[in-house]
Amino acid sequence: MKQALIKLHISVFLAGFTGILGVLISLNEMSLVWYRIMITVVSLSVLFKITGKSSKIPKATVIRFLLIGCLIALHWVAFYGSIKLSNVSIGLVCFSATGLFTALLEPLLVTKKIQWAEVGLGLISLLGIYFIFHFDQRYQTGIIVGIVSAFLAALFSVLNKKQVDNTEPLVIMLYELTGGLLVLTLLMPIYGYFFPEMSLIPTLSDWGWLLILSWLCTIVAMQLMLDSLKKVSAFTQNLSLNLEPVYAIIMAFILFDENKHLSNSFYYGVSLIIVSVVLQMIRVIYKQKARIQ
Template sequence: MKKAFLQLHLSVFLAGFTGILGKLISLNEGLLVWYRLLLTAITLYILFRLQGTFKKLAWKDILPIGSTGVIVMLHWLFFYGSIKYSNVSIGVICFSMTSLFTAIFDPLINRRRFDVAEMLLSMLTLLGILLIFHFDTQYRTGIILGIISAMFAALFTVFNKRLIKRFDTSTITFYELSAGLVVLTIGMPFYIYSFPVASVLPSSMDLLYLFVLAWFCTVLMYLLSMNALKKISPFTVNLCFNLEPVYSIVMAFVLFHENKFLNNAFYAGLACIMLSVGLQMLRVVKDKTAAH
């Protein structure tokens, strides 16, 4: 269990850089996600071939894995859209809504009882988001996109919990991201038509940031988080990922001076979200201690 929590928090730390990179990369959200998927899928394929661990799956297995990959692709699309339409701090804080959606989706999909404690903690997170949404009216488009992103992130985690019981995490990651790449590639001409850009090619700096995003903040992060899911519940994983905004916000304050554009409502909302994380951690520790 200690190893699982270590892997989880390391993946959260890496996830904290994704918002920063989303701000640094000048490409729009559609192209950014497409390049991220492309570089990640190619990297994983080469890595697995060299290790001799690449596994071919039957179509009946690829279909559910691929569907989950489309979900994570949509999560990324809305996540980076949220950052582009607001800023890093707003985009990553909306990701905290994932715990609320997980508390709802996990019981519905896996047909278990609703956990009252999970729902109450999620309501605290929701209160934090509402405080930010109500007062930071200039960022409402970004907040709405961020909330949609959190919904897809919750669905991704819940379905992944099922998949890792049948397949190893490396295989799941490769097929998921490859499926997301295929679907986004098909839709990209329509996306570019709807949101025209001057160039579809990344600059040299964008390319550097994209490699960092693919290798460290995608491949390594997802392998660590899915290994953690073998021992830890989807709700706890998503609630721990609420710490992601802490890392991202601190870096955004340092790099982009975003603290100049945020008001007291933002900090009050952030306090509510961090409180929900702390209470859940205490709850998990208490339950594990009682079990022993």
């Protein structure tokens, strides 16, 4: 369990950097995610070819992974959309609603009783978002898109939890992101119709950031996250991901001076989210000790 939690928190730290990259990359959210996934899928395909590892799995499993991958792609589009409509700090704080959505979805989609403690902790995070939404109206559109992103992330995580036990994580990633690439390719013309100003060609610096985003913050981070899911619950994973905004907000303060544009309500909200994360970590450790005894 301890090793799984360490892997989880390393992946969370890497995930925190994706919000920063969302600002540094000049592409809009749809193009950004399409390139991110395309580079990752090509890189994984080359990796399997070089290492000689097999990516063959049953056809029914392939179809499930392709469909689940559509969710992660749409989540990323909403996530970066939230950041570009507001800022890194707001977009990542909204991601903390994933814990509440997971606590509600997991009993519906997996044979598991509803955990009211998890719902309560998720509500604390949601209350933190409410503070920001209610008292700072500049970012309301970005917050709404961010909450949609959180719901899609929760749905992806719960469905993914059912699939990770017997399949190599990199194989899962390859098929899921292939599904995501297909759905975004189909949606790209529609998105371009409604948002004709969208940019399609990355700049030279964009390519550099996209490679970091795809290799380090996607392949390495998702490998660690999928490994951790074999030992921890989807809820613990998603609530731990609430630390992602903490890392990213600190980086955004340093790099972009975002602290100059945030009101006191933002800090009240973030404080509540941090409390929910700490309480969940204490709860997980306590339950683990109880099992050993």
